[in-house]
Amino acid sequence: MNSHCTLTACITRGSLHVLSWGRKINSNMPQRTNASSIDNTTLSILQTTWTSNLVSAVYVIVTIVNLCGNGLSMWLLFFRTHPKTPSIIFMINLTITDLALGLALPFQIMYQMQGYNWTLGSSMCNVLTVTFFVNMYCSILTMTAISIDRYMGIVKPMQFRRANVKASVVPSLPVDSIKMYRVQGLPTSLVVNNMRGTTMQIRMRRHAPPTAFRLSFAVYTRRSELQVVQTSKNKRMLHPVISKLRGKLVVLASASPRRREILTNTGLRFEVVPSWFKETLDKTSFERPYEYAVETAKQKALEVAQRMRLKHLKNPDIVIGADTVVTVDGLILEKPVDKEDAYRMLSRLSGKEHSVFTGVVIVLCNKREGGETEHKVVDFSEETKVKFAELSEEMLWEYINSGEPMDKAGGYGIQALGGMLVEYVHGDFLNVVGFPLNHFCKQLGKIYNSCPEIKHKDLAMCEEPWTSVSCQSEKCVKPEISYFNHFDSVCKVVKPEDNKDNTEGFPQNILELLDGFKASKTLFTASRLGVFDVLNVSGLTVEEVANRIDASLLGTERLLDAAVSLGLLYKLKCEDKLVYRNTDQARQFLVSDSPLSLHAYILHCNDKIWPLFTDLENAVREGTRQHERTFGKKSENVFKDVYFNNDEVTVHFMKAMHSIAKVTGRDVATAFDLSHFRTACDVGGCTGAMAYEFTKAHPELSVIVFDLPAVIEMRSHFQSVEEDSRVSFVAGDFFKDDLPKADLYILARILHDWSDEKIHELLSKLSKTCTPGSGLLLSEILLDEDRTKPSRALLQALSMTEGRQRSAAEYSNLIKKHGFSPVQTRYTGNMLDAMLFVKDDEA
Numbered sequence: 033m034n035s036h037c038t039l040t041a042c043i044t045r046g047s048l049h050v051l052s053w054g055r056k057i058n059s060n061m062p063q064r065t066n067a068s069s070i071d072n073t074t075l076s077i078l079q080t081t082w083t084s085n086l087v088s089a090v091y092v093i094v095t096i097v098n099l100c101g102n103g104l105s106m107w108l109l110f111f112r113t114h115p116k117t118p119s120i121i122f123m124i125n126l127t128i129t130d131l132a133l134g135l136a137l138p139f140q141i142m143y144q145m146q147g148y149n150w151t152l153g154s155s156m157c158n159v160l161t162v163t164f165f166v167n168m169y170c171s172i173l174t175m176t177a178i179s180i181d182r183y184m185g186i187v188k189p190m191q192f193r194r195a196n197v198k199a200s201v202v203p204s205l206p207v208d209s210i211k212m213y214r215v216q217g218l219p220t221s222l223v224v225n226n227m228r229g230t231t232m233q234i235r236m237r238r239h240a241p242p243t244a245f246r247l248s249f250a251v252y253t254r255r256s257e258l259q260v261v262q263t264s265k266n267k268r269m270l271h272p273v274i275s276k277l278r279g280k281l282v283v284l285a286s287a288s289p290r291r292r293e294i295l296t297n298t299g300l301r302f303e304v305v306p307s308w309f310k311e312t313l314d315k316t317s318f319e320r321p322y323e324y325a326v327e328t329a330k331q332k333a334l335e336v337a338q339r340m341r342l343k344h345l346k347n348p349d350i351v352i353g354a355d356t357v358v359t360v361d362g363l364i365l366e367k368p369v370d371k372e373d374a375y376r377m378l379s380r381l382s383g384k385e386h387s388v389f390t391g392v393v394i395v396l397c398n399k400r401e402g403g404e405t406e407h408k409v410v411d412f413s414e415e416t417k418v419k420f421a422e423l424s425e426e427m428l429w430e431y432i433n434s435g436e437p438m439d440k441a442g443g444y445g446i447q448a449l450g451g452m453l454v455e456y457v458h459g460d461f462l463n464v465v466g467f468p469l470n471h472f473c474k475q476l477g478k479i480y481n482s483c484p485e486i487k488h489k490d491l492a493m494c495e496e497p498w499t500s501v502s503c504q505s506e507k508c509v510k511p512e513i514s515y516f517n518h519f520d521s522v523c524k525v526v527k528p529e530d531n532k533d534n535t536e537g538f539p540q541n542i543l544e545l546l547d548g549f550k551a552s553k554t555l556f557t558a559s560r561l562g563v564f565d566v567l568n569v570s571g572l573t574v575e576e577v578a579n580r581i582d583a584s585l586l587g588t589e590r591l592l593d594a595a596v597s598l599g600l601l602y603k604l605k606c607e608d609k610l611v612y613r614n615t616d617q618a619r620q621f622l623v624s625d626s627p628l629s630l631h632a633y634i635l636h637c638n639d640k641i642w643p644l645f646t647d648l649e650n651a652v653r654e655g656t657r658q659h660e661r662t663f664g665k666k667s668e669n670v671f672k673d674v675y676f677n678n679d680e681v682t683v684h685f686m687k688a689m690h691s692i693a694k695v696t697g698r699d700v701a702t703a704f705d706l707s708h709f710r711t712a713c714d715v716g717g718c719t720g721a722m723a724y725e726f727t728k729a730h731p732e733l734s735v736i737v738f739d740l741p742a743v744i745e746m747r748s749h750f751q752s753v754e755e756d757s758r759v760s761f762v763a764g765d766f767f768k769d770d771l772p773k774a775d776l777y778i779l780a781r782i783l784h785d786w787s788d789e790k791i792h793e794l795l796s797k798l799s800k801t802c803t804p805g806s807g808l809l810l811s812e813i814l815l816d817e818d819r820t821k822p823s824r825a826l827l828q829a830l831s832m833t834e835g836r837q838r839s840a841a842e843y844s845n846l847i848k849k850h851g852f853s854p855v856q857t858r859y860t861g862n863m864l865d866a867m868l869f870v871k872d873d874e875a
């Protein structure tokens with residue numbers, strides 16, 4: 033593409049020289065004619081005709097080559113080249129100017145053929161003159177810009193990449209060797225050594241199984257220029273075993289966008305539910321590094337399998353967990369915690385070969401009658417050897433400052449900038465990226481081929497034992513109540529596992545959705561009645577619970593059993609009595625005074641959100657807020673009119689926000705390196721719960737919480753032991769009052785409540801307060817770009833007032849308009865994601 037454009041441009045530009053040369057000759061001719069004899073005049077006329085015909089013939093050829101060449105170029109650049117990187121935009125500019133010239137040339141031909149007689153009037157003459165000059169200047173400027181662009185790409189590759197974050201086609205680089213890495217005979221990556229002795233790994237944008245992608249062309253032009261343009265085929269399930277998963281609820285228990293991309297490219301449909309399991313296993317207790325990776329992957333996958341059942345009320349069929357570690361000199365390197373840690377890791381890797389292990393766990397889930405879920409765990413690991421080039425201090429710091437190392441095992445990402453550090457890769461490239469796809473497909477093949485007609489109920493036939501989720505108590509055991517055994521002797525009972533065909537096409541997920549509201553209300557009611565509080569000390573019988581919560585025996589038994597079925601409580605046989613006990617999660621999140629209690633938020637959902645949902649039909653019909661209909665209150669501003677119109681309601685609302693911020697705040701506060709900020713303002717910071725997480729995570733940071741006066745007045749209800757002097761409070765309205773001065777502004781769960789117009793109002797005020805280099809940290813549930821997930825965000829949107837949920841790109845577009853540039857986006861895997869922006873320099 034590059035060479036093609038340049039060639040057409042050269043031919044067109046060459047024609048201009050011929051044109052001026054022809055003109056020169058011709059303009060000289062008449063002078064000589066005037067000064068000479070008749071014979072000379074005749075000769076001169078003959079020469080003029082001959083020259084003008086020759087020049088016209090050259091123009092005709094140039095016009096044809098120009099229009100065909102540049103037309104083809106345009107088509108390729110517009111429709112066949114993605115993404116539109118800055119280099120491609122330059123090419124498009126160049127092609128347009130050349131096409132404009134090509135379109136003007138026929139007029140020149142006509143002019144010459146008529147013996148340099150212009151018959152089209154002065155306006156047309158002006159248009160053509162302008163076209164010629166515009167073409168010339170645009171071409172010169174575009175070529176200058178291309179030269180600068182390439183200079184930056186070669187001499188300052190890191191900054192270049194940061195400045196062109198969206199560019200994934202590598203700019204043209206001087207190259208002296210190219211190695212192509214293949215998986216099953218097809219290319220997965222190119223490693224390019226350039227003239228400066230550095231190495232660049234060019235990833236294929238789609239890491240699909242081999243045949244799922246197509247390298248459309250890699251042109252090695254003039255021996256020193258490389259352009260790679262790659263297109264991906266429609267996602268199809270090429271591995272037979274992947275198609276066997278069709279219709280199953282497959283879950284990836286990982287927040288890694290790289291694993292998600294690798295699996296997406298197989299054509300597999302799956303949900304992403306990032307694990308909450310913290311990677312804190314003791315590494316020294318594992319003999320080999322891959323055992324650690326496998327165990328971590330297992331814990332992640334099992335945590336998600338259990339949480340989905342309890343929290344999302346879904347029973348996944350398969351949960352996939354993965355963990356990648358880098359090992360060098362007998363040490364296991366995970367993700368660096370800060371820049372210094374990244375520096376230590378990368379300098380260890382410099383000039384050496386290291387191993388990358390990914391442990392993968394496939395958890396097959398089987399729901400048995402009675403609601404219990406059994407898990408079969410299949411695991412494996414994959415090793416790939418990678419050698420780093422010797423890294424200079426400058427290169428190391430440049431790479432660390434690019435921000436890329438922070439969320440990557442070993443502190444580098446081979447598929448991105450980190451590819452430049454790599455000398456060679458032995459083994460599966462995708463394993464280094466984070467997921468050994470080929471090995472995964474083989475394992476799935478083994479599972480499905482050993483149980484060919486695999487269905488939920490048939491999984492039990494597989495050889496390896498199922499592990500049940502069991503009660504941990506020493507004294508208490510799960511009650512053995514086998515109704516089937518009891519009745520078997522008197523009548524024929526068809527057990528679910530005998531009924532081979534009844535689950536095929538059974539709308540399990542729809543039935544679970546139908547029951548979703550019952551499950552929510554069970555949780556709300558148990559919380560409201562204090563069930564989890566009374567069960568926090570020890571196991572109690574139904575009578576004891578009924579007594580303490582002051583409820584009927586029958587109703588309490590039903591509620592407790594429903595809570596057991598939802599995995600919120602255990603029901604145990606203890607010294608001949610049946611007792612109920614909190615599960616670990618209930619103890620941690622549902623007991624009202626536990627540090628991470630969601631109790632207040634659950635009550636808020638019951639009291640404020642539930643009634644709104646009973647009016648959902650009206651909200652959908654009318655597309656408006658339902659607060660007036662539901663609560664009998666007019667609500668121009670939902671905060672002032674609904675939540676803050678009396679002290680008790682204000683405190684309840686604040687408690688709800690407080691409990692969510694306690695659970696989500698740490699991940700938001702630690703999402704980015706904020707070490708260069710000293711003061712922050714948490715705009716709409718409510719009780720300060722989020723602010724405390726920020727001061728805990730960043731010892732140098734002070735945070736001012738800015739919120740409405742009604743909220744700040746009530747903040748004494750939330751004074752806690754962890755309160756520190758670095759958090760202060762200022763009352764005000766962010767639409768009307770000046771914001772406190774700070775280096776960093778935090779907008780956590782603020783923007784989704786407002787329309788684009790209101791957001792612009794707030795951002796414009798914030799932008800005026802900020803100086804260049806100030807930060808803006810946004811925390812929201814970020815929608816996928818196709819706005820189809822996560823459902824938590826989309827369900828929440830149903831009860832919104834004037835706000836809406838947005839994707840990272842949508843938030844970014846709003847914020848960029850106010851002079852901020854996006855630095856990093858982090859999907860925390862927790863309830864809230866985060867994006868960091870910096871204020872640009874004044875233009």
Ligand SMILES: C[S@@+](CC[C@H](N)C(=O)[O-])C[C@H]1O[C@@H](n2cnc3c(N)ncnc32)[C@H](O)[C@@H]1O
Nearest residue numbers: 671693716717718739740764765766767780781
């Ligand atoms: C959904 S809560 C988020 C609270 C907190 N940022 C968090 O993440 O936990 C929205 C907060 O914005 C505050 N707020 C709403 N309108 C405001 C305004 N005009 N000026 C200042 N604060 C406002 C509310 O009082 C509330 O505390």
